[in-house]
Amino acid sequence: MHNSSIDDAFKERVYTLIGSIPVGKVAAYGQLAKLAGAANQSRAVGRLLKNLPAQSSLPWFRVINSQGKISFPVSSEKYMQQRQLLESEGVMFINDKVNLKKYQWLEDS
Template sequence: MTADIDKETLIYTIIANIPAGKVASYGQVATLAGYPQNSRLVGRLLKVMPNDSVIPWHRVVNSQGKISFPEGSDKYQQQRQKLLLEGVLFKKDKVNMREYRWE
């Protein structure tokens, strides 16, 4: 197994452990995986994740608490709806990271 595969597995495992009703930022996931300068890698891994994956990708937002998909896009609406169904509330277009951030 290569180091890259280990890194990917670790990142996916961390995302899989974000509980319902909580969110984590890309940078937070990268830091928890031991790669604090790799938030873009987290985004790339989420982008290539299979559509049938059970990993809760929707619980990862940017550091400002915003959904990274273009506002109004299908993916933006899907992520927002999944978070709302878990009780994560938005103020305008942001999640309150103090309240909903996974610790």
């Protein structure tokens, strides 16, 4: 309905998951939501990242959308910062997007 808030346990699980993404890999918002036990809450994941302190040690930049693209305007500062961090880890961009087949984090591997 209205006035809901992100469950604390869900939050914790998402943070833990993000911290578990290996260097050089990426994960989708929906993927994290599902792993955290709430399949339809991809949007909440995005909200969590937005509220994250800028100096947080969490690798928030390894979270992108299901199309393999960064969820910011291509010319924005945030976009370039995120892209640079990923490229510095060996994640390559082709036409502003990542090859998920190659770089998506598979929880089991």
